[in-house]
Amino acid sequence: MTGTARLLGFLLRRERLSLPWWLAGVTLLLFVQSTQSQELYGTAAELETLRQTIGANTAVIAMSGPPELLRSIGGEIVFEIFGFLAIVVALMNMFLVGRHTRADEESGRAELIRSARVGRRAPLAAALLLAGLADVAAGLLVFAVAVGTGLPIAGSALFGAAVTGVGLFFGAATAAAAQVFESTRAVYGTVAALLGAAFALRAAGDVGDGTLSWASPIGWGQRAYPFAGDRWWALLLPVAAAVLLGAVAVALLARRDLGAGLVATRLGRAQASAVLRGPYALAWRLQRGSLAGWAAGLFLAGVAYGSIAESIQDYVRDNPEIAQFLTGGADDIINAYLAVTAGMAALLAAAYGVSSVLRARTEETSGRAEVVLATATSRWTWLAGQLSVAVLGTVLTLVAFGIGEGFAYGMSVSDPGQVPRLVGVALAYVPAVWLVVGVTVLAFGWLPRPATIVAWAVIAYCAVITLFADSFGLPGWSRQASPFVHTPQVPLDAATAPPFALLTLIAAALVAAGYAGLRRRDVGY
Amino acid sequence: MGTSPQAAIEITAVHKSFGVTKALDGLDLTVAEGEVHGFLGPNGSGKTTAIRVLLGLLRPDAGQVRLLGGDPWRDADTLHRRLAYVPGDVTLWPGITGGEVIDLLGRLRGGADRRRRDDLLERFDLDPRKKARTYSKGNRQKVALIAALASDAELLLLDEPTSGLDPLMEAVFQQCVHEIKDQGRTVLLSSHILAEVEALCDRVSIIRLGRTVETGTLGELRHLTRTSIAVETSRPVTGLTGMAGVHDVVIADHHARFDVDTARLDTVIRELAPLGVRSLTSSPPTLEELFLRHYGEDGAAS
Structure with a gap:
């Protein structure tokens, strides 16, 4: 353990720029939720109405938490936000621990550190301490925001501790996974799968009799019932599990060589297959994994949205006052809902498109583009290879969403025809998504260095317009700047060709302009 | 060119x-x-x-x-x-x-x-x-x-x-x-x-x-380099110091060590010959040395 304290100081320094953002995210999420909830459901009567409507809606329960939390306004806040806080804190821990254990070993930095007067267990201990400190900080911030927005002190303390508990569990789980796998990607994949399972288990448990929720680290935190019974003992579970996983990590560390894992990476092909022969094949090969991930994610999102489509109708039938907020009123409620969800999917598909185009920039800054461009591959062919994935991949992700939503909704109304119909609805957004892809290409061509920030800012802008334009009362011109606003709201509105053609044309022009920039600039800077 | x-x-x-x-x-x-x-x-x-x-x-x-x-x-x-x-x-x-x-x-x-x-x-x-x-x-x-x-x-x-x-x-x-x-x-x-x-x-x-x-x-670049010479003579070494193209001379009675511009090598050997050369070792110019002279503190090329 020699050198742990010094290493911890070094890790804190390495994290000084990214860690504050995670903590700021936690703070902001809770602050917005707490003020909003207290405004909406501030009185006992409002809370009672909510309890009755939500208590019967399995979809909302599956997305949020156990309805037992709805006993007080504080509990309502925990009900709505705890799942999201848990995801943020879990990912923070995954990156904090993964980056300073397996990623350092993979890059060779760990070798340099271990060659100094540093004990074998010191890097692991320092990474776990770092994650623990971050978890305590997150818990304290949750406590401070909860108390600061007027919630009871005792419940706030338990709320903060529950968030810390989720963090500790995932930090220790990452440490254990980092001992097992040789590559950082495999570690992150495992922990992300664990997080997905934790969410799914608690969703199934909360909808059912609650048993499965006890198998989920997120469920443990929620079932401490902050502000709704304050069961501190529930937090013994995440603490015990974290200690156990930490001990497993330490035990495994003693049984392996530096850089090795318990599961060795497999050997690959000695020769390239006949398929891998050009810039297109290379781009697809490099991005197929992330495309499959995004497509699967959008498919699942589609299933989630589709499965509650019918209950939305019931919900509105029971609460007619809500119908007046929806365009089309109660009659067209399902179509309005399907249009809105397709818009959400379009945002996700656009985010995928941006990340895919930005892979070109990663290739460039890493020097790998240079190797390809030094062959007979022209800049256009190289870019076209990358773009082929973005252009077709966005279509694929939208199709996956349409299939998922159509399948789930079709099941509930016994109509297989919903699959092609909702695929068509999702595809209506293709031109708008391509336009965002085009903007990213433009930024990549002319402003390569800030391209990443510019492109994600565009996504953030479109998201704000789609999600909040009405509730924030934004001026009309600001809405017009989002390509999604110009897409007909099918199936609510009729699809007409001109907006699609225009959006596609603009997208093509943006790509051409972006290429013009790439052609005349230096590569690699 | x-x-x-x-x-x-x-x-x-x-x-x-x-x-x-x-x-x-x-x-x-x-x-x-x-x-x-x-x-x-x-x-x-x-x-x-x-x-x-x-x-x-x-x-x-x-x-x-x-x-x-x-x-x-x-x-x-x-x-x-x-x-x-x-x-x-x-x-x-x-x-x-x-x-x-x-x-x-x-x-x-x-x-x-x-x-x-x-x-x-x-x-x-x-x-x-x-x-x-x-x-x-x-x-x-x-x-x-x-x-x-x-x-x-x-x-x-x-x-x-x-x-x-x-x-x-x-x-x-x-x-x-x-x-x-x-x-x-x-x-x-x-x-x-x-x-x-x-x-x-x-x-x-x-x-x-x-x-x-x-x-x-x-070969061309070697002309810009210096050959290191160590020589032992029967008569005491004189006259080397101050000769054009000779650098870093160290004389100890019958022994001398110095560097000479490779282009001047012939003149210097003629000067040494009458002194009765008993032994002579020369280290060939290396690119290494050329390199050092270009980037060393005396910097300026040739």
Whole structure:
């Protein structure tokens, strides 16, 4: 353990720029939720109405938490936000621990550190301490925001501790996974799968009799019932599990060589297959994994949205006052809902498109583009290879969403025809998504260095317009700047060709302009 | 240096800046067809920038660049069919194996010799089945080298190709370059390893702060160097101090040690001969020393 304290100081320094953002995210999420909830459901009567409507809606329960939390306004806040806080804190821990254990070993930095007067267990201990400190900080911030927005002190303390508990569990789980796998990607994949399972288990448990929720680290935190019974003992579970996983990590560390894992990476092909022969094949090969991930994610999102489509109708039938907020009123409620969800999917598909185009920039800054461009591959062919994935991949992700939503909704109304119909609805957004892809290409061509920030800012802008334009009362011109606003709201509105053609044309022009920039600039800077 | 029809590379007065940093400051470089040309300079002297200009990845701010008779910026993709490149810092796609990268680069370049590829894999002792993320720096370098050496390219641009290779592999590399030279192909070899350049290169250009400070054959450059002499004579040594071209004289009675400009060697030996030379050792000028004089504290060239 020699050198742990010094290493911890070094890790804190390495994290000084990214860690504050995670903590700021936690703070902001809770602050917005707490003020909003207290405004909406501030009185006992409002809370009672909510309890009755939500208590019967399995979809909302599956997305949020156990309805037992709805006993007080504080509990309502925990009900709505705890799942999201848990995801943020879990990912923070995954990156904090993964980056300073397996990623350092993979890059060779760990070798340099271990060659100094540093004990074998010191890097692991320092990474776990770092994650623990971050978890305590997150818990304290949750406590401070909860108390600061007027919630009871005792419940706030338990709320903060529950968030810390989720963090500790995932930090220790990452440490254990980092001992097992040789590559950082495999570690992150495992922990992300664990997080997905934790969410799914608690969703199934909360909808059912609650048993499965006890198998989920997120469920443990929620079932401490902050502000709704304050069961501190529930937090013994995440603490015990974290200690156990930490001990497993330490035990495994003693049984392996530096850089090795318990599961060795497999050997690959000695020769390239006949398929891998050009810039297109290379781009697809490099991005197929992330495309499959995004497509699967959008498919699942589609299933989630589709499965509650019918209950939305019931919900509105029971609460007619809500119908007046929806365009089309109660009659067209399902179509309005399907249009809105397709818009959400379009945002996700656009985010995928941006990340895919930005892979070109990663290739460039890493020097790998240079190797390809030094062959007979022209800049256009190289870019076209990358773009082929973005252009077709966005279509694929939208199709996956349409299939998922159509399948789930079709099941509930016994109509297989919903699959092609909702695929068509999702595809209506293709031109708008391509336009965002085009903007990213433009930024990549002319402003390569800030391209990443510019492109994600565009996504953030479109998201704000789609999600909040009405509730924030934004001026009309600001809405017009989002390509999604110009897409007909099918199936609510009729699809007409001109907006699609225009959006596609603009997208093509943006790509051409972006290429013009790439052609005349230096590569690699 | 006049324009010769056989020049594979011709760079004239090229300037390239990145913001305030001047990477190339009037660089001249001529590489004749069929020669192995050493491109020497310390880190940050502009070697890599020059090679990137030759590849058409960077556009020069001013000056002329000709590569295999074409304009590397305008005709990049057609010219690249005829050349192979090994970057100084090889980064590969982490999830793709070394064998796949070699094949892919060969195909992107327009085909590579399968037999030569397998032969090179064996000579460089590389396991092609490993994913690139598991390769060490030396092994990544081997992947890029094998991909380049397996091609039929007329021109090879090698940017410090042996950094990270062990001495055994360096010997294999030198052998390969000799074979390429025998086939009449052209090589531009950037390096700061002088032994390598001395062993391989017909001509050498030395670059410093983005400008060529010296160019010529190794023989020509030796005229700019000093030979170290240690001599023992039967009569006490006199008259050496103050002779033109003689430096750093240390005389102890019948013994003397000094450096002499290689061009003045003859005059100095004539001066020593009447003193009755009992023994004489001379250390030949090395590029190393030439290098040190160019970048050492007394700096100024020649």
